[in-house]
Amino acid sequence: MxxxxxxxxxxxxxxxxxxxxxxxxxxxxxxxxxxxxxxxxxxxxxxxxxxxxxxxxxxxxxxxxxxxxxxEDDWKAPDTGSLENDLYEVAAEVVRYFTEPALKELPTASVLAAFQSPPAAEALHEFYQDRHVRMAPITERAVARGEVPAGTDGDELVRAVCGPMFYRLFLSREGVTVADARVTARAVALAAREAAFVRDARD
Amino acid sequence: MxxxxxxxxxxxxxxxxxxxxxxxxxxxxxxxxxxxxxxxxxxxxxxxxxxxxxxxxxxxxxxxxxxxxxxEDDWKAPDTGSLENDLYEVAAEVVRYFTEPALKELPTASVLAAFQSPPAAEALHEFYQDRHVRMAPITERAVARGEVPAGTDGDELVRAVCGPMFYRLFLSREGVTVADARVTARAVALAAREAAFVRDARD
Missing domain, CATH: 1.10.10.60 (Homeodomain-like)
Incomplete structure (x- = not known):
């Protein structure tokens, strides 16, 4: 009842x-x-x-x-069949979401609110934690396809491909386009193939 | 007079x-x-x-x-003799500057002010542009030492090594330490050796 x-x-x-x-x-x-x-x-x-x-x-x-x-949405990680394209889709979504006039106000205000309100910061943290969980299959599938070595750290891949987008948006404030997302996705996918993000190799 | x-x-x-x-x-x-x-x-x-x-x-x-x-300071890019260590010093400085209690208030408030004031955003942009110019020798020296191919994009190296630090600080808000700076510097240096950041290779 x-x-x-x-x-x-x-x-x-x-x-x-x-x-x-x-x-x-x-x-x-x-x-x-x-x-x-x-x-x-x-x-x-x-x-x-x-x-x-x-x-x-x-x-x-x-x-x-x-x-x-x-x-609380039904967002799913991209599944294009290649690591580079999956990473590109993730980075390009960041670019679109934070630059398109019809979309950018809420996500930008959310990032700003996290500076001003500890509960907002905690909510943003939980949002990104959840997104990282949902993006884990990107790396798992790349490992299964033999594109990257087992032990590749999917969270680090997400940070590596999204970090430079946010750096351009909120630190260097130099503008960002989906062409930048392509350059970064290519570099991160290449680095991942060369075992740059394997957990054990780095300790 | x-x-x-x-x-x-x-x-x-x-x-x-x-x-x-x-x-x-x-x-x-x-x-x-x-x-x-x-x-x-x-x-x-x-x-x-x-x-x-x-x-x-x-x-x-x-x-x-x-x-x-x-x-308007006399900051100079690190010159440790290796690309990975130079990149580590850059990323670790971001970590220290934005996390140590005695240091972090002003840089954090500057990033926040850029959301709230267009002139502050322009000043932040100019600050990072100037820092990128000062960091160009990191990549030039790595090319001269034969560590990375000619044509490696130094600005992309800076974004690649600093971006994940700022992603942790202001997006995922998951905390960041100099150990994270080490992991990222190692991955970016490895990727750079494998020509991931060569300008012509990506178009």
Whole structure:
């Protein structure tokens, strides 16, 4: 029997939760974490502010819950048949997601929020942990195909191919395109073939 | 003859400039860009606020000028005699600079300010451009020693070795140590030896 607080799909409590968390994501993308308040989320979602306060208590609580919800998708790692192309798809998705005007506001605001809110940082950490788990098959399949040696560290491959994209976006701020994703994916795949990312070889 | 506004070393105008910009860096590290105001900088520096407004006009102008001043140092790229060790020193410096409690506040606040202020983003971009120029000898010397092929792209080497450090710091937020810098430097140096970063090979 569904009681108050149960996440019954389609139930009133669940509809309230979705309304509040989607309003949080919208406001985060539009205004950033600095201007995110419980009152603004209540107003945008049409949910009474005492309900929002009772359940999420603060902007920190809202943004963490909203980022967790945002991670509950059915994203699957690419499976193109080659390590280089799988890595290219991963890096190119980073580029598109953080540069296309229609997409970039929310992911950029999420990275920024993690500087400003420890619960947001923890939610971002959990998001990337989950993504790493979902990307493990990229390396497992490359090992099975004989493209890279057994013991290749899939997490390091992800960091190696995504790191330079984020470096261009948020540190050197020099711009990034899918052509950069191609260059990096090629270099990382070549390095992986040459056993650069084998765990035991490096200790 | 020094006139008003000239940057004569030791002169009153130069002392005022240094006082204001050092106060800006201190406040940026302590409070972040969101709370940086011309009034707070005037108070901290002991310089009259009309002087600060006249010369820098806004928090954006102050933070950009302060970050530019911060980049005017005598930093030189490491020269250890091997590509892997040079790259390790670069990556380990990123790790230390962004993780040691006594150091990390200002660089972290600078990265954050670049999200919030276009002039700060431009100053950060110029800082990294300048650092890339200063790091070019790392690759030039490795080519001269025969460690890596001619045509190896030094900028890509820097992105490849620093990117995963920043990915851990600001995206996956999983923590980073100099041991990670070692793993990454080894992988990038190996990949570079195998011609993974040669410009012509990739087009």
């Amino acid at each position: 569904a009681t108050s607080g149960t996440r019954r799909p389609g139930g009133r409590t669940e509809r309230t939760r979705l309304a509040v968390l989607h309003a949080t994501l919208d406001l985060l993308a539009e205004r950033g974490f600095s201007e995110l308040t419980v009152d603004a989320v209540a107003e945008r979602s049409g949910v009474h502010k005492t309900t929002v306060y009772r359940r999420w208590s603060s902007a920190d609580g809202l943004v963490a819950a909203a980022l967790q919800m945002g991670a | 020094a006139t008003s506004g000239t940057r004569r070393p030791g002169g009153r105008t130069e002392r005022t400039r240094l006082a204001v910009l050092h106060a800006t860096l201190d406040l940026l590290a302590e409070r972040g860009f969101s709370e940086l105001t011309v009034d707070a900088v005037a108070e901290r520096s002991g310089v009259h606020k009309t002087t600060v407004y006249r010369r820098w006009s806004s928090a954006d102008g102050l933070v950009a000028a302060a970050l530019q001043m911060g980049a």
